[in-house]
Amino acid sequence: MVEHGHNYYLLLAALAVALMSGFTGLSLTQGASAMGIARRKLVVSMSAIALGGGIWSMHFVAMLAMTLPVPFHYNALVTMVSALVAILITGTALLLVHFGERTTQRIKLAGLCVGCGILAMHYVGMSGIQDVKTVYSTAGVVVAIIASLGLCMTSFWISYGRRGSRNILLGTVVFGTTVFAVHFIAMMGTDFVPLEAGPSAGLWLSNEALAFGVTLTSFVISGAFLLVGVTFATHLWDVEVDPTQLEIPRPALAVDPAVIRIPHESNGQTHFVQSDTVAAIQAEGRYTHLYHHSGRLFCPWSITELERKLEKSSFVKGHRSYLVNTDHVTSFERKKDNGLCFFEGNAHLDHVPVSRSYIKHMRESLGL
Structure with missing residues (x-):
């Protein structure tokens, strides 16, 4: 086993990425259920990319923050697949709450889907590490599963139980901290064993190449966050009117x-x-x-x-x-x-x- 540490500045950057992607994805779909089918599909797809891409970016920013006493790199194909897994599973969750009647069961199921997406992305991404072997403890995996599913259901319940601006902000905080916390809960139950040096099969990514890709995706997420944030801020303090109060009372x-x-x-x-x-x-x-x-x-x-x-x-x-x-x-x-x-x-x-x-x-x- 080898000891591993972290760069705390990059850890803060990872948390920021998780929060920005969560806000962007959850804000983009505000009011989507009242849109036409074609426009709703586009908005939900963009939101899935923001949320799933944010999960992926946060994970690998955190991995760049990790330091090991031995060199290691990543399998490029597995790394790309981990991003697609996060986007597709998150997209499935958004389909549940934006197409068809939005019930309590659908919101909970959507939260479970996102929790599964975070877990799948993490462990698929970890399987792409080369030159060292990852060893997981049963307790670490179980705690990570419970935390991911429970916190994601809470995030979606807050964000979709009522689609107000304040609900989206609170849901963003829960979602961002969930992505961040699940990663490190899982990492607490993970050890690394160095492997004998040998030729790596397939295309691989060094930490430097991965840093370039992660920086690019983080830049896109930051830009989307600013664009969505400008629109969101103009409505943040709007008074939310109960539509049922707009009706003119009629004598029985x-x-x-x-x-x-x-x-x-x-x-x-x-x-x-x-x-x-x-x-x-x-x-x-x-x-x-x-x-x-x-x-x-x-x-x-x-x-x-x-x-x-x-x-x-x-x-x-x-x-x-x-x-x-x-x-x-x-x-x-x-x-x-x-x-x-x-x-x-x-x-x-x-x-x-x-x-x-x-x-x-x-x-x-x-x-x-």
């Missing part, structure tokens, strides 16, 4: 049987709006967006399901992608074979197109 005796409650998702929670307060509904893949006086709201129901539920209401199909609440239409303009319904006074919706197939029914519903 005045409920219209044709009015239904439509769900919409915001800040990791499901809220409801009365259908008669919605001006129009737009299809977005398997989901829809509701045009309401409080904003453009993400609804998990499909336009087909909404059309069926609103069959007896004042909603009329004006286009294959739109349902229009004729009670909110303030003017109508005919344009040859199609038309436009206008919504004056609605800050979030100017007009909705009416296609040729539906224009006759729309005009009849408007009394024209």
